[in-house]
Amino acid sequence: MGKKTKHKSSLEEVKGIKQPESIQKIKLNRSKLPSTKAFVENILKGDITYLSRAITLVESTNTKHQKRASEILSASLPYANNSIRIGITGVPGVGKSTFIEVFGKHLTSLGKKVAVLAVDPSSSINSGSILGDKTRMPSLVKDENAFIRPSPSGESLGGVAQKTREAIILCEAAGYDTIIIETVGVGQSEIAVHSMVDFFLLLKLAGAGDELQGIKRGIIEMADAIVINKADGDNIKRANLAKIEFTRALHLYPLKESIWQPKVTTCSAIENTEIDSVWEIIEAYINLTKKNSYFEKQRNEQNKFWVLETINEKLKNQFYTNPIVKKELINVLNKVQQHELSSFEAAKKVLDVYHKK
Numbered sequence: 094m095g096k097k098t099k100h101k102s103s104l105e106e107v108k109g110i111k112q113p114e115s116i117q118k119i120k121l122n123r124s125k126l127p128s129t130k131a132f133v134e135n136i137l138k139g140d141i142t143y144l145s146r147a148i149t150l151v152e153s154t155n156t157k158h159q160k161r162a163s164e165i166l167s168a169s170l171p172y173a174n175n176s177i178r179i180g181i182t183g184v185p186g187v188g189k190s191t192f193i194e195v196f197g198k199h200l201t202s203l204g205k206k207v208a209v210l211a212v213d214p215s216s217s218i219n220s221g222s223i224l225g226d227k228t229r230m231p232s233l234v235k236d237e238n239a240f241i242r243p244s245p246s247g248e249s250l251g252g253v254a255q256k257t258r259e260a261i262i263l264c265e266a267a268g269y270d271t272i273i274i275e276t277v278g279v280g281q282s283e284i285a286v287h288s289m290v291d292f293f294l295l296l297k298l299a300g301a302g303d304e305l306q307g308i309k310r311g312i313i314e315m316a317d318a319i320v321i322n323k324a325d326g327d328n329i330k331r332a333n334l335a336k337i338e339f340t341r342a343l344h345l346y347p348l349k350e351s352i353w354q355p356k357v358t359t360c361s362a363i364e365n366t367e368i369d370s371v372w373e374i375i376e377a378y379i380n381l382t383k384k385n386s387y388f389e390k391q392r393n394e395q396n397k398f399w400v401l402e403t404i405n406e407k408l409k410n411q412f413y414t415n416p417i418v419k420k421e422l423i424n425v426l427n428k429v430q431q432h433e434l435s436s437f438e439a440a441k442k443v444l445d446v447y448h449k450k
Contacts, residue, residue: 126157126158126161127143127146129161129164129165129168130168131143132146132147132161132165132168133165133168133169133266136165136169136263136266136267137169137172137266137267137268139206139267139268140267141240141267144240144263144264144267145242147162147165147263148242148256148259148260148263150162150165151166151256151259151260151263152256162259165263166259166262166263169262169263169266170262170266172265172266173261173262173263173265173266174262174265174392175265175270176261176264176265176269176270176271176272177270177271177272177291177292177375177379178261178272178274178289178290178291178292179271179272179273179274179290179291179292179293179294179375180274180276180283180286180287180289180290180292180293180294181193181273181274181275181276181294181296182275182276182282182283182286182293182294182295182296182312183295183296183297183322186298187296187297187298187322187323188296188322188323188362188363189275189296190229190230191229191362191363192296192320192322192360192362193209193230193233193273193275194229194230194231194232194233194362195362195365195368196273196362196368196371196372197209197230197233197236197239197273198232198233198236198239199368199369199372200271200372201236201238201239203372205238205270205271206238206239206240206268206269206270206271207233207236207238207239207240207269207271207272207273208239208240208241208242208261208264208267208269208271208272208273209230209233209239209240209241209242209273209275210242210244210257210260210261210264210272210273210274210275211242211243211244211257211274211275211276212244212253212254212257212274212275212276212282212285212286240264240267240269242260242264244256244257254282254285254286254288254289254402255399255402255403255406257274257289258289258399261274261289272290274286274289274290283312283315284315287315288395288398288399288402289395289399291379291382291388291391291392292317292318292375292378292379293315293316293317293318294316294317294318294319294320294371294375295312295313295315295316295318295319295320296320296321296322297319297320297321297322297335297339298321298322298323299321299323299324299328299331299332299334299335299359313342313343314346316355317351317353317355317356317378318355318356318357318358318371318374318375318378319339319343319355319356319357319358320357320358320359320360320371321335321336321339321357321358321359321360322359322360322361322362323361323362323363324359324360324361324366324367325361325363325364325366329359332359333359335359336357336358336359339357340357343355343357350387351378351381351382351385351387351391352381352385352387353378353381353382356374358370358371358374412447415447417446417447418443418446418447421442421443421446422443425439425442425443426439
């Protein structure tokens with residue numbers, strides 16, 4: 094009979110499995126911010142821990158973090174701009190999450206490295222994010238060639254979109270060659286996404302009018318392809334009819350500067366059918382626009398746009414965070430509410446105070 098091991102207490106720690114050194118190092122270094130060089134070197138190696146931490150720095154409002162994020166972005170820029178950026182929009186209920194997961198899995202099966210980002214000016218009530226805790230894409234989350242990052246919560250679309258734009262650069266530096274940007278599908282977020290992608294895809298449902306879907310004509314005009322999802326079961330016939338209707342409608346729009354005629358196709362994300370045809374459409378578009386130089390021209394225009402957007406966002410933040418402006422703003426808003434001052438006079442007073450500060 095073997096010798097019994099004596100324990101002094103039931104709470105005594107028993108040796109378990111030793112954690113890998115990499116995990117131990119991460120735990121030890123969590124409190125200390127790595128150097129810019131360490132960040133960039135590990136991002137270029139495709140280390141998702143460093144990539145995630147770098148994006149967190151980009152999202153932070155801490156001055157020290159913003160300075161480090163700026164350094165990392167500048168050092169990463171030479172390794173960026175080597176991906177295909179795809180914007181995907183559609184109202185809640187159209188099946189965006191399911192489509193993106195199945196589409197992402199199709200791309201990784203082709204040897205692509207896929208990053209999924211979101212542009213979502215989250216609710217000021219519950220600060221929820223469109224991708225939540227990533228539980229809507231369980232299969233893609235586990236894929237070693239995929240990276241999913243929900244957008245930060247916040248009320249400013251400009252700020253959220255800018256951070257997503259910066260996250261694109263970091264993902265490209267980390268070796269992701271296909272970036273998917275998801276938008277909530279209503280409001281101004283589509284315009285923001287359109288200004289940072291190469292290809293804009295609109296997901297639709299068969300048998301639901303634009304009024305019901307909340308999709309405006311302007312969004313259809315931005316689309317490079319319309320994909321009618323949920324073309325399965327009893328819905329196949331309606332999906333095919335919708336395809337014919339949208340194809341006719343798109344031919345009424347003026348030809349785009351890219352010389353690309355937007356395509357319409359059907360698919361079923363739930364049954365994983367015709368997903369490959371969506372990628373074929375995107376490839377055809379990329380080949381055409383690279384050949385006629387529109388691809389590069391569009392990227393350059395987007396870069397200019399984001400310079401101006403960043404200036405606007407920073408000026409707005411400087412203005413509203415100024416203590417003198419804050420004080421005067423409270424004063425004039427009270428007077429406006431009491432009908433002692435017009436809105437235009439109130440705005441002028443606040444601006445005058447800002448310029449005299």
